Amino acid sequence: MTNKAIEVINLVKKYGQLAAVNDISFDVGQGEIFGFLGPNGAGKTTTIKILCTLARPSSGQAAVSGFDVVHQQRQVRESIGLVFQDPSLDEKLSGIQNLRFHAMIYDVPSKVRGQRIEQVLNMVELWDRRNNKVTSYSGGMKRRLELARGLLHNPKVLFLDEPTLGLDPQTRNRIWEYITGLQKREGTTIFLTTHYMDEAEKANRIAIIDNGKIVAIDTPTKLKEMVGKDIITIRTDDNAKAAEEITSRYQLETRADNNELIFEKAGGEEFLPAFIKEFNTEILSISLRRPSLDDVFLKLTGHEIRQEQASGSFKEMAKRFGRNMGH
Amino acid sequence: MRNLRAVYIIWYRDILRFWHDRMRMMGAITMPLLFLFIFGSGLSASMGLNNTAINYIDFMFPGIIGMTVLTSALMGGTSLVWDKEFGFLKEVLVAPVSRASVATGKVLGSATIALIPGLIIMIFAPIIGVDFSVITVLKLLPLMFLLAVSVSSMGILLATRMKSMEAFQMIMQLLMMPMIFLSGVFFPLKGLPAWLNFLTKVNPASYGVAPIREVVLGKDMSAPFSINLFGHTMTLWENVAIVAVFGVVMIALAMWSFSHQE
Numbered sequence: 174m175t176n177k178a179i180e181v182i183n184l185v186k187k188y189g190q191l192a193a194v195n196d197i198s199f200d201v202g203q204g205e206i207f208g209f210l211g212p213n214g215a216g217k218t219t220t221i222k223i224l225c226t227l228a229r230p231s232s233g234q235a236a237v238s239g240f241d242v243v244h245q246q247r248q249v250r251e252s253i254g255l256v257f258q259d260p261s262l263d264e265k266l267s268g269i270q271n272l273r274f275h276a277m278i279y280d281v282p283s284k285v286r287g288q289r290i291e292q293v294l295n296m297v298e299l300w301d302r303r304n305n306k307v308t309s310y311s312g313g314m315k316r317r318l319e320l321a322r323g324l325l326h327n328p329k330v331l332f333l334d335e336p337t338l339g340l341d342p343q344t345r346n347r348i349w350e351y352i353t354g355l356q357k358r359e360g361t362t363i364f365l366t367t368h369y370m371d372e373a374e375k376a377n378r379i380a381i382i383d384n385g386k387i388v389a390i391d392t393p394t395k396l397k398e399m400v401g402k403d404i405i406t407i408r409t410d411d412n413a414k415a416a417e418e419i420t421s422r423y424q425l426e427t428r429a430d431n432n433e434l435i436f437e438k439a440g441g442e443e444f445l446p447a448f449i450k451e452f453n454t455e456i457l458s459i460s461l462r463r464p465s466l467d468d469v470f471l472k473l474t475g476h477e478i479r480q481e482q483a484s485g486s487f488k489e490m491a492k493r494f495g496r497n498m499g500h
Numbered sequence: 501m502r503n504l505r506a507v508y509i510i511w512y513r514d515i516l517r518f519w520h521d522r523m524r525m526m527g528a529i530t531m532p533l534l535f536l537f538i539f540g541s542g543l544s545a546s547m548g549l550n551n552t553a554i555n556y557i558d559f560m561f562p563g564i565i566g567m568t569v570l571t572s573a574l575m576g577g578t579s580l581v582w583d584k585e586f587g588f589l590k591e592v593l594v595a596p597v598s599r600a601s602v603a604t605g606k607v608l609g610s611a612t613i614a615l616i617p618g619l620i621i622m623i624f625a626p627i628i629g630v631d632f633s634v635i636t637v638l639k640l641l642p643l644m645f646l647l648a649v650s651v652s653s654m655g656i657l658l659a660t661r662m663k664s665m666e667a668f669q670m671i672m673q674l675l676m677m678p679m680i681f682l683s684g685v686f687f688p689l690k691g692l693p694a695w696l697n698f699l700t701k702v703n704p705a706s707y708g709v710a711p712i713r714e715v716v717l718g719k720d721m722s723a724p725f726s727i728n729l730f731g732h733t734m735t736l737w738e739n740v741a742i743v744a745v746f747g748v749v750m751i752a753l754a755m756w757s758f759s760h761q762e
C-alpha cells in the first residue's frame with residue numbers, strides 16, 4: 174500500500190437500478206483537505222458511507238489509511254473520525270456525557286480521557302456548556318459538539334459530511350477555522366463534502382461529483398483556470414441594444430439574467446477601461462468577477478449546482494431542524 | 501477487553517438515559533398495579549381457584565411480577581429504535597467494536613431496566629397481604645433477570661429489523677397480549693382446550709412465570725400449577741433451562757441481525 178490517506182479505485186455502489194456512486198477513482202494525500210463538491214443526490218454521502226465501512230461497495234476498491242474498507246473494517250474504524258450529515262448525538266445526555274461515551278467506545282486511555290475531552294470541548298468553545306443536555310443546544314452548538322466528538326480519539330482521517338449544512342455564516346466560519354487549524358496543528362487528513370461553492374474553495378483539492386461520477390479533480394485555482402475568462406456583468410438603460418453592440422463589436426456572446434447582461438472575456442481587467450470609454454449604450458452599473466466554482470460546475474455539467482430540486486433540499490433542512498425540536 | 505468495555509458503556513448509557521427519564525416507568529407499573537388492586541380487593545374471593553387451598557391473589561401475584569418484567573423487557577427494544585430514529589446508532593455502528601458487543605450491551609441494558617418495575621411491584625406485597633420475605637426476593641432476582649435477558653434479546657432482535665417506532669410498537673402490542681395472557685399469569689395452564697394448551701406451551705413466557713411462582717408460593721403450594729410437557733411435569737430447573745435456551749437463541753439472532761444491517 175502507498176502512503177495515501179484515502180485510495181479509491183473504480184468504486185461503484187448500486188441501490189437497485191440506481192448507481193448512487195458510478196465508477197469513481199481518486200486518492201487523497203496525508204494531511205490534505207479534500208473536498209467533494211456536488212449537488213444533492215450526487216453520491217457524496219454514499220461515498221463517505223463506504224469509506225467509513227457503513228455500506229459495502231457493489232464493486233471496486235477503497236482503502237483508508239492503507240486498510241481495505243471491506244476486509245479490514247476494524248482497522249479502518251480505528252483510524253477515522255466522522256461527522257455525519259444527519260444528527261447523531263444523544264440529546265438526552267449532556268455534552269460531556271456524549272463525549273465520555275465516545276471516549277470509552279473508542280478506547281481513549283483513561284489517563285488522558287478527561288484531558289482530551291476538556292481539550293476538544295475548549296476548542297469548539299463548549300466547555301462552559303458541557304453539563305447541559307444536548308437538547309438545550311442550538312443547531313450550531315450541536316454541530317460543534319459533533320466535530321469535537323469526531324476529533325476526540327485523534328483520528329488520522331476525519332470525514333465531514335456537509336459539516337456546515339443549515340448553519341449561519343458566523344458558525345460556518347468558526348467551523349472552518351477549526352478545520353484548517355486541525356490540518357495545520359495535527360496534520361489530520363480531512364475529507365469533506367459540501368454543496369457550498371465558497372466552502373469548496375477552502376479545500377486543497379476538490380473533486381466535482383455529479384450523478385455518481387467525478388467530472389473533475391484538481392485544486393480550486395486550477396479548476397477555475399479551466400473556465401479561464403473573467404465574468405463581466407453590466408446593467409444598461411437598453412439591454413437589448415447593448416447586447417447587440419457587444420456581439421457585433423467584440424464577437425462575444427451575452428446572456429441576460431434579470432435586468433443584467435453577462436458575458437465572459439479573458440483579461441477582463443485590461444478590457445474594462447477601454448470598453449467603458451468606447452461603449453455607446455449608457456452603462457448604469459458594471460462589475461467584473463473572477464470565475465467561481467459555480468462557473469466551473471456549470472461548464473462541466475451543463476447545469477447549475479443550485480438547480481437542485483427545492484423540495485429535496487427543503488426536506489433535508491426540515492429533517493435536520495425537525496429533529497432538533499422537542500421530543 | 502475492548503469489547504467488554506463496549507458492552508459496559510452501551511449498557512451504562514441506557515441506564516443513564518433511563519435514570520434521566522425514570523418517570524416513564526410509571527407506565528410500566530400502572531397496568532400491573534391496576535390488576536393487583538382490582539383482583540386483590542374483594543374480586544379475588546369470588547374468583548377463588550377451586551380445588552386448591554390457595555387465594556387467587558396469592559396465585560396471581562408472582563405472575564404479575566413476571567408480567568411486569570416481561571412487558572418492560574419486550575419494550576426495551578424501544579431504546580434501539582430511538583437510537584435509529586435519532587441517528588445515534590450510526591455513532592455506535594461506526595465505532596471500532598464488534599456488533600456482537602453492541603447487541604449484548606443493548607440486551608443487558610434493557611434487562612437491567614426491566615428488573616426495576618418488577619422490584620417496585622414487590623414493594624406492594626405487604627399492602628395486598630401477600631407474604632414475602634427478603635430471602636424470596638433474593639431468590640427471585642436471578643430468575644427475573646434470566647427472564648428479562650431472554651425477552652430483551654427478543655425485543656432487541658425485533659428492533660434491529662424495524663425501521664420506525666410505529667412499526668415496532670405495533671408488533672410489540674401484537675406480541676405482548678398473547679404472551680402475557682397465555683403464560684399462566686392470570687389462570688393456571690390446566691384443563692385448557694387443545695389449541696390454547698398448545699399456545700401456552702410454545703410461549704416462552706410460561707416457563708419464565710412458573711419458576712417465579714414456585715419460589716414465591718413454595719414447591720408444595722405451587723405444585724398444582726406446574727407445567728406439564730409431553731406428560732412430564734416440569735421442574736424449576738427444567739423451566740429455567742428452557743428460558744435460558746430461548747435467550748441464547750434470541751441473543752445469537754440479535755447479534756447476527758446487528759452485524760447484517762447497513
Ligand SMILES: Nc1ncnc2c1ncn2[C@@H]1O[C@H](COP(=O)(O)OP(=O)(O)O)[C@@H](O)[C@H]1O
Pocket residue numbers: 188191192193211212213214215216217218219220
Ligand atoms: N439507502 C439507500 N437506498 C436507496 N437509494 C439511496 C440510498 N442512499 C442513497 N440513495 C440514493 O443515492 C443517490 C445518492 O445519494 P447521496 O449519496 O445521499 O447523495 P448526496 O450525499 O451527494 O446528496 C440519491 O439518488 C439517493 O436517493
Ligand SMILES: [Mg+2]
Pocket residue numbers: 214217218219258334335
Ligand atoms: Mg449527502
